[in-house]
Amino acid sequence: MRHWPLFALRVTTPRLELRLPTLDDLDALADRAAEGVHEPGGMPFGVPWTDAPPDERARSTVQIHFRQWGTWSPDNWSCSFVVAWEGQIVGTQGMAGRDFAYTGEISTGSWLGLRFQDKGIGTEMRAAVLHLAFAGLGARHATSSAFVDNPRSLAVSRKLGYRDDGIEVHRRRDGAAQQQRVRLAREDWTARAGFEIHGLDPCLPLFGLPPRA
Template sequence: MSHVEPLEDIFAPFALRISCGPLRMRFVRDVDVPEIAAAIHEHGIYSPDQPMPFMRRWAEAGHDLAVNTLQYYYDAFASWSPESWILLLHVSMDGRFVGIQHLEAIQDFRQTRAAETGSWLLRHEQGQGIGTLMRQAVLAFAFDELGAQVLESGGMVGNQASLAVSRKLGYVPNGYRRYVHADGVGWRDVEMYRLAPGDLVRAPYSVEVTGAAAFRASIGLPDAR
C-alpha cells in the first residue's frame, strides 16, 4: 500500500492551532458539525428580546441547521484559494466548545493585506470575556503571523455587545454598510470598525501558533514575513 498522507498535510488549515491562555482554536472539520448543531439547539446564540445579530435567522433552522452548517463548511473548504479564503475556527475554552471565530480575506489578501473578522458565541458563554479573548487571539494571529495591515469588523446597529468589543480592542469607527435581508425583504445597517496593527489591545496571555508556515503557503504568502 502506498503512503497515505495525513489530512493536515493535504490541506494545511487543518494543521493550524492557535492558543491563548485557556482558549484553543483550530480549523472546523465536518465531524464537528453534530456537536456544533447540538450546542446551538441546546443553548442558542441570542435572546429573542435582543436585536437580531445576523442577516438571517440561521440558528433557528431546526432540523435543517446541521445540514445547512455542513454545507456552509464544505463550501469554505471547496472554495479555498490564495485569492479567496475564510478561516473558520472551532473555539474551546478549558476544553468545552464555546463558539466559532472566523477570519476572511478581503479580496486578494496577498495584495490588500486586509481581512475581516466575525464570530458567534453560545448564549450561556456570553458576558464572561470569552468573545473578547477569541477576537484578540485571531487578531494577533493575523497581524503577527500573516502580516495583516488592516482588519475590519462590523456589527448590526443595536448589537451593543459586539460593537463594545471592537471599541475595547482599539478599533476606530469606519462608517456604515447597508445590507438587504437574506430573504430579500427589508434591510439593516451594519456599523463598521477598522483596526491597525499598532492599535490592538492585546490579550493578557501570549498567543501561541503552530502550523503557521504551512497556512501561509496555503494562501500564497512567502514564509518570510
C-alpha cells in the same frame, strides 16, 4: 494532513484553543447552533440563518465549513475556527481575506453559544484571530461590522481598539437596518501575553503568502 496543513493550524490563548474543526468538533458546533446563539426575537446576522428550526441550523453549520474548505483559494479564503473552552466547543471565530497578499486586510465574524456568553470568551477569541492576522500573517488592517442594535459585538470591537468606519444599510428579515463598520489598523493593535500560533508556516501559501525561508 500533508496536502491540507490548515488542520494543524491552532491559536492558543490563556483560556481558549482555536482550530479548524474535526468532524466531531463540527457535530459539537452544530449542537451549539441548535441550542441557540442569541435571545429570541433578536437578529444579529444579515442572513437570518438562526430563524430556521434547530435541526436545520445544525445542518447549515456543518455545511458552511465544507463549502469554505471546498472553495478555498489563496486569493479568496475564509478560515472558520471552532473555539474550545474547558474541553467544550463553544462557538466559531472566522477570518476571511480576498487578495490578502495585496490588500493586507482581513475581516472577521463569529458567534458564540448563548449559554457561553458573558464570560469574556467573545473578546478573547476575537483577540486570538487578530493575533494570527497581525503577528502571524502580517496584516495591515482588520475589519468587522455589526448592526447598531448589537451593542455586545460593537463593545468587543471597541475594547480591542477598532475605530468606526462608516454606516451601511442592509436588508434584515423584512426591513432595513443600519450596520456599523469598524476597522483596526496594525498600529492600533495591542499584542496580548499568552497568545501563541502553532503550525502556521506550512499554511502560508494557502493564505497567498510566500513560505518562510
